[in-house]
Amino acid sequence: MFTVFGKRIRLFRPRSIWVRRVVQWVFFLLIAFISVNHTLAESGAGIPVLSSASLHAVCPFGGVETLYTFAADGLLVRKIHDSSLVLAGIVLLLSILFGPVFCGWVCPLGTVQEWAGKLGKRLFKRRYNHFVPARIDPVLRYVRYGVLVWVLYITAMSGTLIFESYDPYFALFNFWSTEVAWSALAILGATLLLSVFVERPWCKYACPYGAFLGITNLFRVFSIKRAESTCKADGACSIMCPMNIPVDAVKVVRDHQCISCLECTSEAICPVAKTVVFSTGGVK
Amino acid sequence: MTLTSKPLALIVLVMLLGGIAFSSSMGWWTTESSKQPATFEEGEFAGQANPADIRGSYTFGDIAGSFAVTPEVLAQAFGVTGEDSSAFAIKELEAIYLESGYEIGTASVRLFVAYYTGLPFETADQDIYLPRSATDILLSLGDLTPEQIGYLEKYTIPTGITAATLEPAVGLSPLPVDSSAPASTEYSVKGKTTFGELLSWGVSLEIIEGIIGAPMPDPAMTVKDFASAGGLDFETLRPALQMEVDKVKP
Numbered sequence: 001m002f003t004v005f006g007k008r009i010r011l012f013r014p015r016s017i018w019v020r021r022v023v024q025w026v027f028f029l030l031i032a033f034i035s036v037n038h039t040l041a042e043s044g045a046g047i048p049v050l051s052s053a054s055l056h057a058v059c060p061f062g063g064v065e066t067l068y069t070f071a072a073d074g075l076l077v078r079k080i081h082d083s084s085l086v087l088a089g090i091v092l093l094l095s096i097l098f099g100p101v102f103c104g105w106v107c108p109l110g111t112v113q114e115w116a117g118k119l120g121k122r123l124f125k126r127r128y129n130h131f132v133p134a135r136i137d138p139v140l141r142y143v144r145y146g147v148l149v150w151v152l153y154i155t156a157m158s159g160t161l162i163f164e165s166y167d168p169y170f171a172l173f174n175f176w177s178t179e180v181a182w183s184a185l186a187i188l189g190a191t192l193l194l195s196v197f198v199e200r201p202w203c204k205y206a207c208p209y210g211a212f213l214g215i216t217n218l219f220r221v222f223s224i225k226r227a228e229s230t231c232k233a234d235g236a237c238s239i240m241c242p243m244n245i246p247v248d249a250v251k252v253v254r255d256h257q258c259i260s261c262l263e264c265t266s267e268a269i270c271p272v273a274k275t276v277v278f279s280t281g282g283v284k
Numbered sequence: 285m286t287l288t289s290k291p292l293a294l295i296v297l298v299m300l301l302g303g304i305a306f307s308s309s310m311g312w313w314t315t316e317s318s319k320q321p322a323t324f325e326e327g328e329f330a331g332q333a334n335p336a337d338i339r340g341s342y343t344f345g346d347i348a349g350s351f352a353v354t355p356e357v358l359a360q361a362f363g364v365t366g367e368d369s370s371a372f373a374i375k376e377l378e379a380i381y382l383e384s385g386y387e388i389g390t391a392s393v394r395l396f397v398a399y400y401t402g403l404p405f406e407t408a409d410q411d412i413y414l415p416r417s418a419t420d421i422l423l424s425l426g427d428l429t430p431e432q433i434g435y436l437e438k439y440t441i442p443t444g445i446t447a448a449t450l451e452p453a454v455g456l457s458p459l460p461v462d463s464s465a466p467a468s469t470e471y472s473v474k475g476k477t478t479f480g481e482l483l484s485w486g487v488s489l490e491i492i493e494g495i496i497g498a499p500m501p502d503p504a505m506t507v508k509d510f511a512s513a514g515g516l517d518f519e520t521l522r523p524a525l526q527m528e529v530d531k532v533k534p
Contacts, residue, residue: 019293026297053315075322078339082314083307090303098292105296178379222287262289279286 015269017262020104024111031108034058035173055173056161057081060102061209063088065163068156078160091213098278099220100213103203104259109169109191110203114242116195129199129244137244140205141257148208168202199242204257214256222278224253224264230275237264237276247276319346324404335398335405338374340390345370347393353400356504360480361396361418362388386413386441396422399432413439417484421503424483426490473526475508475518482507482525486532495524 034051041052056062062084066077070085091102103110120128132140151163164170165181168188174180175188194201203210217223226237226247237247243257247264262268262278270276287295307313321337324330333350344355348370359369362377374393381388391412398405399422414422419440422428428436471485480503482492493500501510507525511518 017289019289023293023296051315057315073322075337081317082312083304086303086307086312087300090300094296094299098287098295101292101296105293106300222285260292262292267288274286277286278288278292281285 015267017268020261023105024108024114027106028108028111031055031058031173039174039177053081053083054079055170056164057083058087059084059169060087060091061212062161064209064212065151065155065161068152069159072156075159077155079164080161092216095213095216095220097221099217099223099258099260100210101260102213103207103210104261107169107203107209109172109207110200110259112172113191113195113200113202116192117199117242120196120199123196128197129242131197143205144207144211144214147206148211151208163208199244200259203259204243210259211256214258217254217256217258222260222280224258224260224262225277225279226251226253227275227277230272232272232275234271236269236271240264240269317341319343319349321350329403332403335394335401335403338390338394338397340373340375342374343370344372344374347374347397351397351401351403353397354502354504356478356502357400357421357480358393358396360484360503361415361421362393363415363417381415384441387411388413388415388441392418399428399436400425402427407435411439413441416440420484420486421480424486424488426488471529473507473522473529476506477508478506479503479510482529485529487525487528491528492525495521495528 034053035055037046037050037052038054040046046052051058056079062077062080063086066080066084069075069077076082076085091106094101117128154162165183166187167184168191171180171184171188175185191202198204224247228251231248233248235248238245238249240263241247242261242263243255243259245253245255245258245264247253260278264270265276265278266273304313317339319342321333321335321339321342324332324334335351338347344358347353347358348355355370355372358364359366359372362380364372364377364380366372374390377392378387378389391410392414395405395407395412396414396418397403414436419436422436423433473482479492479500483489483503489500496507496510496514496516498514507521508518510516511521
């Protein structure tokens with residue numbers, strides 16, 4: 001706020017949802033410590049105060065992968081534990097209330113992609129995150145549902161975590177282990193490389209868990225809402241959206257790709273107060 | 285109702301961490317398996333542990349806790365020995381046999397345990413390999429079906445491939461898995477010869493039991509110890525057993 005010719009003028013400065021970054025760091029470090037401690041514990045050198053659970057035990061997607069086996073036989077898929085089911089339940093509840101906040105606030109693979117994306121933003125400025133042709137991009141966004149169906153099918157048929165061999169999340173926190181397949185490491189490498197051009201490429205095009213949680217965008221309780229009556233139609237919300245959702249073209253964001261990061265809201269990029277909000281109920 | 289980032293952050297943290305704490309207090313939060321395989325739910329084997337549910341994190345000791353097979357037999361079958369074979373984790377097998385070119389791992393142990401204990405196990409459409417030492421023990425039991433014998437003939441790794449040149453697991457040493465090169469280089473029955481060795485050399489269970497006049501004890505037990513425990517003279521058993529060994533290993 002400053003004064004020009006006797007008038008008080010407020011300059012708009014885009015803000016960031018800094019608390020989201022704090023939460024992302026917390027979960028990244030937590031999972032990293034658990035994963036390292038699991039390796040140490042296997043050789044008898046684990047740190048007692050830390051959990052030495054396996055990465056599978058603290059991954060909520062495992063709870064989704066094992067659902068068929070659990071329903072059909074009352075068993076869990078190998079390497080999956082009850083904790084995965086608990087986490088899957090909590091994350092599903094969070095998603096029904098607030099959309100896929102797990103993707104935008106918790107998932108360490110999403111966090112790492114964002115970190116790689118900072119380099120891309122520096123290199124390509126406004127071109128960053130706009131490399132994929134608009135003709136094919138919407139179609140590619142549905143590929144992750146194909147991945148989801150494939151993962152659920154092969155897991156149900158085999159009773160084993162076959163997806164582990166292709167999972168960049170498993171590779172990220174076990175790259176030092178002989179348990180990681182080269183295919184998973186290659187996919188992790190490709191994801192990080194593509195993140196320099198496209199924001200969250202794995203989340204957008206391939207993540208089966210993101211696809212699963214994305215469905216909750218259709219009926220979630222809290223949604224991103226835009227008040228047309230106060231909207232200046234500057235398109236800032238759409239430009240800022242990491243998932244390229246045209247927020248300025250809708251009143252309520254129901255896009256299956258929304259990750260509830262809040263970067264499009266009036267708390268962050270939107271210059272008009274109470275115009276893009278995260279709320280229940282209707283908007284003007 | 286409108287939410288901003290800080291309350292949302294708090295809700296996410298509280299629901300995730302609080303949910304874990306709550307489930308933990310309810311006993312739902314388990315991050316390790318019980319090391320006990322699931323049991324058959326119906327049929328002739330209802331209530332018995334299912335070999336198909338053996339997992340890579342199990343040790344030979346864990347398996348012995350659920351199935352009628354000792355850690356020593358498993359160690360001998362898979363060419364692993366050491367001071368404490370019961371602590372050997374079966375997921376280590378793949379590394380031991382890595383250079384063999386054949387996948388010997390958790391599935392191999394499941395197959396071995398199923399055939400050894402006579403429990404059902406589905407092998408259709410699966411390529412599960414066993415080392416020669418494991419196959420020899422199974423064949424010596426003498427109660428496999430023709431289909432099972434056929435499967436073993438097809439999926440036993442060729443003679444000559446051993447684990448001997450491979451890195452041992454922690455505290456354990458791999459043994460040769462080739463039955464033509466057993467732990468004792470000669471096929472002679474001595475004081476330290478175990479019943480497991482007799483089986484692996486090809487002497488059938490029935491013949492052994494016929495000679496000792498009793499059900500075969502733990503395969504890890506030496507013939508001499510068995511004789512002492514039963515008040516028998518080892519030297520009366522040894523020639524008969526040696527004769528049978530000579531028949532199968534001339």
